[in-house]
Amino acid sequence: MSIAITTQIICFTVLSLVVLIGALGVVLLESIVYSAFLLGGVFMSVAGLYLLLNASFVAAAQVLVYVGAVNVLIIFAIMLVNKKEDLKPINDIKSRRIISTLICLTLLSLLIRVDLTNVWNLASPQNSIGEESTIRIGEHLFSDYLLPFEVASVLLLMAMIGAIVLARRDVMNKDISTGLPVDQELIEKSSEPLLTNKN
């Protein structure tokens, strides 16, 4: 076995372990902040797996989009509403857990079945495109995948308009919890004025 293949196997094992353990941690850990940071670790290791598959552009895009944008925004949101809150215990927690376990197991068996029955069209190392994949992805995005690409951009536009409507002052000019008028000039200002009006 050559050194390159050994390195690949070691990298693959480490990355898969990080993905599996990290994903379990995201679901099972009590602290939401830890979950969010672990999610970033999982995204990074998935990017590493792409890198092992010679898809460096996809790996970099994964890091940029999932770690740099999605995960940062998740953590950002968690920290902005960093409220210590005692959640009420749910009564029928057991039956809920059983149902969700069943659904997850069904999904898992479905995925395993797809994995076993599908004939995978594996590229041999000779005809893998490697660095050329950037150009290939671009060509596909602007020819046969043009419609999904454009539809995704419409989706993003809708999300953006929604965010702007939510953030606009004349739509939401009252604090939801206290009912006081809100000055949203600076996101860091507290919702109540620091010095209460004397008059």
Next chain:
Amino acid sequence: MEYGLDLEYSFNEFLKGFGLSSEIAHIIWLPLPMLLVLVAAVVGVLVTVWLERKISAAAQQRIGPEYAGALGVLQPIADGLKLLVKEDIIPAKADGILFTAGPILVLVPVILSWLIVPFGQNLLISNVGIGIFLWIALSSIQPIGLLMSGYASNNKYSLLGGLRAAAQSISYEIPLALSVLAIVLMTNSLSTIDIVNQQSGAGILSWNIWRQPVGFIVFWICALAECERLPFDLPEAEEELVAGYQTEYAGMKFALFYLGSYINLILSALLVSILYLGGWGFPIPVEVIAKFLNLPINAPFIQVFTASIGIVMTVLKAYLLVFVAILLRWTTPRVRIDQLLDLGWKFLLPISLANLLVTAGLKLAFPQFFGG
């Protein structure tokens, strides 16, 4: 444009002369450029810290460091030693794991980005095909480290600093990436080597700064904002936030932040010089000089000479930009957070979008000047 000087090849041949297989030779070669670049980055930081001290002193009509070595050149080393031997404190109510992981997450992506910085045709660690895109992706990891250390410190100033850092780097990444995209559009490649070669046609006249003046300014502003340099140093604004996310840090963990921000500054300056100022290119192309002096361009001593000129030019251009950044830091006031976000979203973003559109149009209209 393939030049003869290839250190990796000659090194491998040299080792094979001792009877080693090519795989072993490759493994021995691998860490060498990485170590070299790491050392270069740290030495670059020492030089920048000294420059910062001296230039800030000059801007404020002081003398600055004077006793540690001639003109105080040993002052940064003294600073580093002091940080090394300081006690490593983790506050009692801080979150130990995240508190330690934060600074590492800030520093590692910055150092990894040096992978793509070329000092010559073959003088870089790896000519990866995604080149400059790798840097954009890696620099987007940094805010996670900042948020992490801001949160783990268990201090409201730290948390505010971390939040500001994340908001700032998310807002300025977009115009940054768009102005890089205009360059990539002209080069037809993401590789930093191709970007420099594309500018090497007619010396100083073919540098991208003449074809992308708007992109150059947008990129420089965004790079300063990404490095959290004044006028954009809100995440660590001393007067409002003590020191932002670094407030609770001491000793080597603080030094990691310090190192990270200076390495990032040098990296940004290097990338500006690669993207807009012709990288390792001399203002007059070396081939023209060699032809004028009737020297063969492929002779070994000419190769060594051009390689050293390449390194000197890259470093010189980068340090000119570092000088500008330091001058800006000590002569401009800080912007407010709303001004910062306004500048990013309402000014730089539309301008860089328009720049991209105009570049695409010009590329179609004048393919010989703007890359075919």
